[in-house]
Amino acid sequence: MPHLDALETRPHSERLAALLARLPAQLAHAKTCSPAYASLLADTDCHRITSLAALATLPLTRKSALLAAQQASPPFGGFAALQPSQAARLFASPGPLYEPQGHEADSWRMSRALYAAGFRPGDVVHNGFSYHFTPGGWMMDAGARALGCAVFPGGTGQTELQVQAMRDLGASGYTGTPSFLKLILEKADELGVALPRLNKALVSGEALPASLRSWFAGRGITVYQCYATADLGLIAYESAPGSGMVVDEEVLLELVSPGSGTPVADGEVGEVVVTSFNAAYPLIRFATGDLSATLPGPSPCGRSNVRIQGWLGRADQSAKVKGMFVHPEQVHAVAARYPALGRVRLVIQQHNHLDCMTLHAEHPGPHDADLADSIAASLRELTKLRGEVTLCAPGSLPNDGKIIADERSLS
Structure with a gap:
């Protein structure tokens, strides 16, 4: 199957209608269960927010506001819809900024990006993201296991041991940063170790220059990128290398003019703003601080959701x-x-x-x-x-x- 499920190829109008139909209940949930959103949405009739235009009237939530709120009211600043003892796991990103994980099997929805990158049941995935403090390692781990892959939690560092594990376990896929994959492969060359089964990778957390993607391709490894954050999980992912990123099925994405929060026209560069449907951490109009722009037309792979260009810079230009x-x-x-x-x-x-x-x-x-x-x-x-x-x-x-x-x- 070229697609994970039928959601990826449905008419976009059908997708948008389905998400907007779910939006009032998610807003009401956030308003009821999150003290921060109880205040931010105090004057909002959640059941009237049934369009993107109506959504755009709600206030933005910025990472800086999360950090300030958490410092004033630890650990989650009132934005989470659960207590720490109710979470599956708890994480700390630089700041420190604390994030809860819910109890869903693939709560960050990474399986969709992995599937698009060619990962299938039976793959052995060498996960080069850290499992320490931040959720990066767990995000990829959960997505790969949801697809039926076996996961080796490699983490970062110790490149010689990473090479040994890849060889001994027969790793067929890699997840992590592109620069760390390059270090591992260079160490394998130095040691004279062949990794013949390694043929695909899903990378994130860094830019992937065309020259580096080509370098991997020369070694028989097709590399895809995804765009995700610790707060939101998966936002968008490549389904064909170099053809933009398809927005995830479980988020509403807006592009707004930096500093105003006003949606920009199609094709205009704007700040990525995401509303998630995560019950444990219901972030509404979360401003990522990243710039991107939409691409015209559907993806050549047949996925029908909106595509964005990927990372085009930072919106915070003070x-x-x-x-x-x-x-x-x-x-x-x-x-x-x-x-x-x-x-x-x-x-x-x-x-x-x-x-x-x-x-x-x-x-x-x-x-x-x-x-x-x-x-x-x-x-x-x-x-x-x-x-x-x-x-x-x-x-x-x-x-x-x-x-x-x-x-x-x-x-």
Whole structure:
């Protein structure tokens, strides 16, 4: 079978309708069982949130807010829908940021990404993600076992022992970071050890350059990527190398303009925002801080869900200018006063060792000096900093999601 189940190839309108039909109950569950969402959704009639447009009216939840909430009210800051003693496992990501695991067999839903990468019952999976503190190792482990694979919990480090285990156990698949797989294979070369059964890998946690993917292919290993976080589990995954990432069947994904939370048009770069249907950890409009963009059309593999390009940078573009922070939200607030403007970008440079900033704003028609002066006044009012304004032609600013471009390191 080329697909894990029929969900992957159903009409997208059917998928979206099914998820939106489940959304009010998940929101009500979060509001009832999570103290944090009881407050955030206090004025929300959950049963009226039945469209993406309605979902976009709800507040974003950011990792920084989770961390602050957990520090004020440990361990989960009121966002989890269970107590620590009720979880299957408990994890700590850097921060520290604590995450609970529910009791579902594949609670992070990684089996779907593994299946798309060619993993099947009977495969021996060498798992190179850490099982220590963070959930990465457990995420892949649970997904592989749900498919009927045997898993070796290799973890990280000790490359010579990793090679020995791969050879002795006949590993046919690898999960982990691409850089660690390269280290293992280089160690195998050094030791003169052949790994003839190893022919596939699912990697995450790092970029996979085309040159490295090609290097693996030259050794007979087809490498796929997936996009997942400790908070949300699987978000999207490759189903054909280099053809974008298919969004998981169990999440609602939005792309929003950094700093505003407003959904961007198809093909525009925006911040990845995910609503999960995890009962234990019901994150609503969780802003990942990662930038991506949708790709047109279905995947060539036949999966019909929306595809994203993968990681295109970080959305948190705050910068310190003359000792004061400037945030994307402030730039959006300036632009919001002038509805005729298109894309905007605040460029920060340094001239004669002094910080300076220029707001580039797309605007139709001839240059309007009065409008530029008005925008500059708004910029000063909202950021408390002086800046120049340059009006430019519609479509002239790059579609890369950047609201603030700090070019001082290049000056």
